[in-house]
Amino acid sequence: MEEKQLKVSFQHFLEKFPEVELPITLGEDTHHAFSQKNDPIPPLMIEQFILPLEEEESDEFTEFIACFRMPAQKEYQAIVYWKAGLLNYQYMLATFGKDEKLIDKRVIGGTYYDGEQLTQSVATIKEDGQVIIASGQGDPHQEHFEAASTTAYRVQIGTKGKIVNL
Template sequence: MAKEVTNKPSFEEFLNCFPPVELPFTLGEDTHMLFSKENDPIPGAIIAEYILPLEGEEETDEVTEYIACFALPASKNYHAIVYWKAGLLNYEYKLFTFDTRGNLIAEKVIAGTTYDGMELTQTMAAIQEDLLLYLVSGQSQLVKEEYTAANSTANRFQITEEGKIVEL
């Protein structure tokens, strides 16, 4: 019996789309433009095999775009990658951790911009050398066109040695 040949990309090929980043690093509103210039586009086969299942989707649409951002420093217990997802009125930097066999451990939207028709929310993330993540979000109503600091929130997260993302 002949062996079936598939062109399924490996988990290693998926990880190779995400170059390592030097920490500390800050993700802001326009950081994705740097990644789109510096990093190769994610191949369609890798999007279909790895990213769409992470997103709970079966196929891509004409308005959604994915940009490989970076991999966090290597760990013996897990892999951590960040990509940017652009959709209609929603731009997100997403952090995912996987065990060494490619199984999902944790996921978190760590930065981005969303608009719900009334309120614009922008979140920035600072990732430190010790894998502490500082997320600061601000909301404004576009009708008022003014930012109020009282509408801001700040959160701290850490990636544990097991690859979990926990709030501190």
């Protein structure tokens, strides 16, 4: 007996990501609000649309949360999802073309612990597709981050959906 391969439409996948008004800021706990408002991403959608985007293998403990979809552009759609792995929590920005293929993907915020330093990043996505990312590093056993370790940089989603450094 032949096993039928189930497929989900890309449009149905995009519907898991409610469109938001920009600007929006993604902080340390913003994903909680999204996880309460948005339906979970079904495993079949994760397998079909998100896992192929990931460079690292995901295990059964990795969690994905649909955050939002940016207002549709002529040449691309952009979504943000949250990925939670072991000691690594990331907001991922992904852009897709009209052909439903990935154009670009970038980590734009989150928390990462490498065993010594804790890195936290906050992102603000503006109306023009510009993303401002502020990152700070510090010893997780200290109460405050060192202000000198804070860096900020900007990326921009271009008209064709490519994410470029500014």
